[in-house]
Amino acid sequence: MSTWPRRWRAGVLVFALACAWGAALAQSAQGNGMDINHWLLRVHEASRYRAYTGTFVVSAGANMASARIWHVCQGDQQMERVESLSGTPRATFRRNDHVMTFFPQARIAVAETRESLGMFPGMLKSSDTSISAFYQLKRLGDDRIAGFDTEVVHVVPNDIARYGYRVWSEKRTGLVMQLQTLDLDGRVLEQSAFSELQLDAPISVAKLHQLMGNTEGYRIERPDLQRVSAEAQGWQLSRVVAGFKPMACYKRAVVPPAGASGRNDDTMQWVFSDGLATVSLFVEAYDGRRHAREGFTEIGGATHALTRRIDAWWATAVGEVPAATLMGFAMALERKL
Amino acid sequence: MKTDRGASDESISALVDGQLPADELAQTLDGLGAGARQTQTWYTYQVIGDVLRSAELAPRGNDLAFLAKLEQRLALEPQPTKVIAAEPVQAIAARVVTAQPASANAALWRWRGVAAVLCAALAGVIGLGQWSDAGPKRQLARLNPLVTPVVSTRIVDANAQIMIRDPALDSLLEAHQQLGGHSALQRPNGFLRNATYEGSAR
Numbered sequence: 174m175s176t177w178p179r180r181w182r183a184g185v186l187v188f189a190l191a192c193a194w195g196a197a198l199a200q201s202a203q204g205n206g207m208d209i210n211h212w213l214l215r216v217h218e219a220s221r222y223r224a225y226t227g228t229f230v231v232s233a234g235a236n237m238a239s240a241r242i243w244h245v246c247q248g249d250q251q252m253e254r255v256e257s258l259s260g261t262p263r264a265t266f267r268r269n270d271h272v273m274t275f276f277p278q279a280r281i282a283v284a285e286t287r288e289s290l291g292m293f294p295g296m297l298k299s300s301d302t303s304i305s306a307f308y309q310l311k312r313l314g315d316d317r318i319a320g321f322d323t324e325v326v327h328v329v330p331n332d333i334a335r336y337g338y339r340v341w342s343e344k345r346t347g348l349v350m351q352l353q354t355l356d357l358d359g360r361v362l363e364q365s366a367f368s369e370l371q372l373d374a375p376i377s378v379a380k381l382h383q384l385m386g387n388t389e390g391y392r393i394e395r396p397d398l399q400r401v402s403a404e405a406q407g408w409q410l411s412r413v414v415a416g417f418k419p420m421a422c423y424k425r426a427v428v429p430p431a432g433a434s435g436r437n438d439d440t441m442q443w444v445f446s447d448g449l450a451t452v453s454l455f456v457e458a459y460d461g462r463r464h465a466r467e468g469f470t471e472i473g474g475a476t477h478a479l480t481r482r483i484d485a486w487w488a489t490a491v492g493e494v495p496a497a498t499l500m501g502f503a504m505a506l507e508r509k510l
Numbered sequence: 511m512k513t514d515r516g517a518s519d520e521s522i523s524a525l526v527d528g529q530l531p532a533d534e535l536a537q538t539l540d541g542l543g544a545g546a547r548q549t550q551t552w553y554t555y556q557v558i559g560d561v562l563r564s565a566e567l568a569p570r571g572n573d574l575a576f577l578a579k580l581e582q583r584l585a586l587e588p589q590p591t592k593v594i595a596a597e598p599v600q601a602i603a604a605r606v607v608t609a610q611p612a613s614a615n616a617a618l619w620r621w622r623g624v625a626a627v628l629c630a631a632l633a634g635v636i637g638l639g640q641w642s643d644a645g646p647k648r649q650l651a652r653l654n655p656l657v658t659p660v661v662s663t664r665i666v667d668a669n670a671q672i673m674i675r676d677p678a679l680d681s682l683l684e685a686h687q688q689l690g691g692h693s694a695l696q697r698p699n700g701f702l703r704n705a706t707y708e709g710s711a712r
Binding site: 216220230233242260352423440455466470471 | 575578579582586678679682683685686688689695699701702703705706707708
């Protein structure tokens with residue numbers, strides 16, 4: 174909790190820094206005892222090849238949401254169904270990279286292709302991944318989650334540009350049962366967990382297929398998304414935040430909220446990742462009526478947003494990273510001449 | 511004492527412009543401090559002068575934005591009320607423990623300080639005051655107002671996080687979540703997280 178006296182916290186910080194330094198020295202001397210890439214690959218494969226159904230709960234800031242989950246795989250094909258139990262009624266289906274979200278009240282179905290979902294485990298297997306340079310893994314012990322024995326690990330960031338994670342993975346399969354995002358002081362920013370889970374559940378792929386394809390009575394919307402290069406759009410970063418690599422850049426029409434004035438201009442979305450955390454840099458034309466407030470917005474949970482005006486442009490950095498990291502991105506963004 | 515009329519709008523204007531005759535200076539300065547109206551007039555003339563000299567000096571939307579940012583940052587600062595409230599709860603709870611009359615099982619209870627602290631805090635929160643002994647009742651009555659601020663600051667914290675919502679930003683957040691899946695934890699967890707959690711605004 175945050176009720177520690179400041180001098181204690183300062184002492185703990187000095188101690189933690191000393192420990193981190195010592196651990197880094199030990200690690201460089203002996204090699205990594207527990208390889209983070211190997212561990213990530215295991216939890217990734219667990220979610221891929223298992224069939225399960227359960228209740229998934231997310232809590233971020235003061236908010237909480239839950240959903241009913243079905244997951245199944247058949248050969249190379251994976252199918253998932255997420256039925257929201259809180260907020261707007263909606264059902265999200267995923268077949269590999271194809272995602273279809275049904276909003277029964279509005280009778281709208283949104284069809285998308287999320288190519289980012291297909292990036293792993295390729296990236297984890299390749300030798301150029303830098304995850305192990307910016308995070309290390311610490312085993313914390315054992316715990317029980319939703320009736321399953323789990324192994325708890327702490328994914329510790331090596332610097333203050335990213336958050337840490339505490340992960341509970343099911344011992345037998347490696348399936349992630351609970352995940353916490355931790356701030357720089359180790360406090361929980363947000364967490365998600367299965368409150369109830371049935372592993373190796375009998376789920377019919379054909380049934381999920383049929384439900385996903387049943388769009389009768391729905392208007393299907395496809396987000397207008399074009400792959401572009403940031404350079405061709407006239408943007409560059411004067412320097413990058415250590416560990417973050419540009420993953421993709423898109424041009425999309427971000428629909429202004431109902432009732433809002435302003436043109437529906439294209440927005441560029443430049444995505445960066447260090448392997449675990451992701452930052453999106455949005456750039457759109459500046460509109461004095463809509464873009465009034467520069468600075469940070471606290472959203473609750475691990476996600477932060479930072480807005481900045483750059484001449485005739487309005488930049489918004491969004492990501493599950495500390496505010497200073499977003500600042501690093503926003504300040505480095507510049508118009509190419 | 512000088513009257514209000516001693517600092518007329520004309521003389522304040524002349525003072526701002528540096529054109530006030532020397533013999534009226536003392537009277538005008540005295541009159542300036544006489545009331546809120548004179549102070550406001552002085553400020554208004556200063557602002558007019560600033561704007562005439564340079565548009566940069568005029569109060570603008572940025573000032574409000576700065577204020578909004580300042581308020582936001584202040585809301586995020588660690589709140590001293592939590593520390594103040596938390597310490598007395600423990601101190602008083604400890605006193606509640608020591609205020610127990612010595613009994614045959616006193617030794618058993620002494621080492622269960624933590625249990626007593628929890629009981630005292632719980633009793634304080636749910637407002638249980640039906641104790642037959644007058645001593646502990648008085649202690650709990652004093653404990654209650656100290657417990658309440660802890661609960662209310664949490665509510666304030668929660669509101670501070672929900673309050674600041676911007677629908678335009680929400681659409682960008684959604685876009686970030688849709689394409690922001692470049693994480694090794696995305697497959698096992700991130701996709702489920704984003705499909706489950708829609709934020710508080712929608």
